[in-house]
Amino acid sequence: MAQATTVVRHRPVIRRSADAQGALYWLACTCGHLGVEQAARRMAQVDLDQHVLSLPHIPAAQQCRTPHAHDRQAWEPCGLCENQTALFDPAELTGEAR
Numbered sequence: 502m503a504q505a506t507t508v509v510r511h512r513p514v515i516r517r518s519a520d521a522q523g524a525l526y527w528l529a530c531t532c533g534h535l536g537v538e539q540a541a542r543r544m545a546q547v548d549l550d551q552h553v554l555s556l557p558h559i560p561a562a563q564q565c566r567t568p569h570a571h572d573r574q575a576w577e578p579c580g581l582c583e584n585q586t587a588l589f590d591p592a593e594l595t596g597e598a599r
Contacts, residue, residue, distance in 0.1 A: 511576060513552055515545045528552060 513530040526545035528536030536548035556576045565571050565579030573579045 508578075511553070511556060511574070513549045515542060515549060517542075 509532050511530055511532050513528055513534075515526055516529045518525050523540065524542075525538045525540065526542045527538045528534070528545055528548040530552060534552055536545060536552070539545045539548070553576055559576065559578050563578040563583050564575075565573040565577070566582045566585075568574065568579070571579050571581050
């Protein structure tokens with residue numbers, strides 16, 4: 502019997518906690534990745550950006566054309582849009598030659 506593969510969704514966010522010493526920020530992702538506690542939000546944002554850049558590249562055929570409607574991020578493949586042909590060629594509309 503074939504084993505079903507599960508898709509790991511990456512929804513990184515920056516979490517914040519505060520105490521008498523000040524605020525701490527860290528990256529938390531739904532994949533389980535946790536970043537190092539940082540004293541500045543900007544440093545936690547750098548961790549988030551590095552995490553997103555470390556994700557595998559999605560081929561153009563698997564990228565979502567309407568990410569908001571399909572609840573997809575740029576780094577996630579879309580099963581609804583995958584391998585669909587375009588209704589028209591944008592180059593034809595602008596008159597650009599290939």
